[in-house]
Amino acid sequence: MAFFTHQIRRGFSSSIIKNGVIKNVTIIGGGQMGAGIAQVAASTGHTVTLVDTSEDILKKSRKGIEGSLKRVVKKKFADKPEAGEEFIQNVLQNVSISTDAGASVQAADLLLEAIVENLKVKQDLFGHLDELAPANTIFASNTSSLPITDIAGSTSRLDRFGGLHFFNPVPMMKLVEVVGTSTTSQETFDSLLNFSKALGKTPVSCKDTPGFIVNRLLVPYMMEALRLHERGHGSKEDIDIAMKLGAGYPMGPFELCDYVGLDTVKFIIDGWSAKDPHNPLFASSELLNKLVAEGKYGKKTGEGFYKYK
């Protein structure tokens, strides 16, 4: 059964975003975040093109979306399995996949980037797509920790650039941080805010400050958990249990690091500590560095602080 349209749909003219309402979305990066955002956008009636560097990766994204949709449907359509199956088919029809980022932005009202957490790589991507995308396409980044202003600086559409920060797992997490820079227009900001609401999420408005709201508080907490363990003051298992049962977190900090991806955690903390080397909140962790050097990125590679195979 053909779940996905493998080609970019033909017949679209260039993006003509009407009244600032985002309907056609191109998402660059089909990893855990990009695939999750694609799923939610497609589930809420948006037309989505998901882009990554290879067909194999996109096949994995597709499998992830299908798996997650099945979990959603099991609850949402508990007593109507046929309606659930129809829902899945409709959602999947809304998602095309492509390895051609340039072609995929032609009809995009919104270009949302969810690739590796590296400023230069994001700047190169946006700089390139700025020349190919229609002038009115809004650009946004899902970065966890990089300044939106620095990413936007690689483009000529500073007024049509903002941050749209989702949380993992996207189908379950209700929050979206909408980030405006000093040059983001009110119209663009409102479009991003309304798009988040159309996805069924609750948006909060953020300034373009390091970590926005959530990660500015979450990252120091998680890194301190790693350092606490490294000081010999608690096993990772006990720290995880303590924070779940004593502070009401659904996952302990080690579980959450594995869930987010240790490569992403390292990108974030290395970036912040390079900018503010004397801030003890941003001090790195030997254990984290060792696991990343060994290719143990957490759940996505089958091992991180814990084993998942």
Ligand SMILES: CCCCCCCC(=O)CC(=O)SCCNC(=O)CCNC(=O)[C@H](O)C(C)(C)COP(=O)(O)OP(=O)(O)OC[C@H]1O[C@@H](n2cnc3c(N)ncnc32)[C@H](O)[C@@H]1OP(=O)(O)O
């Ligand atoms: C130091 C650096 C730090 C850097 C941070 C950078 C990252 C960022 O920029 C920002 C972030 O995203 S931070 C991470 C935010 N996310 C969290 O904190 C997640 C915490 N965990 C949870 O909420 C739950 O464990 C969770 C909802 C995940 C799972 O729930 P449970 O614990 O109850 O476990 P399950 O039994 O597996 O799930 C229960 C039901 O939830 C549904 N579900 C879970 N995952 C799903 C998914 N991916 N898709 C669809 N449905 C899903 C599902 O209904 C499931 O029931 P079953 O299907 O029957 O298992």
Ligand SMILES: NC(=O)C1=CN([C@@H]2O[C@H](COP(=O)(O)OP(=O)(O)OC[C@H]3O[C@@H](n4cnc5c(N)ncnc54)[C@H](O)[C@@H]3O)[C@@H](O)[C@H]2O)C=CC1
């Ligand atoms: N993992 C998390 O919990 C969260 C991550 N984020 C942010 O979202 C972004 C993506 O994170 P994840 O999805 O976790 O990473 P991931 O590693 O799961 O996926 C990244 C994907 O981007 C693709 N990619 C890399 N360069 C590309 C390019 N030039 N063109 C097209 N595709 C490219 C990779 O092949 C990969 O499939 C990062 O900026 C991260 O900081 C934001 C919120 C939560």
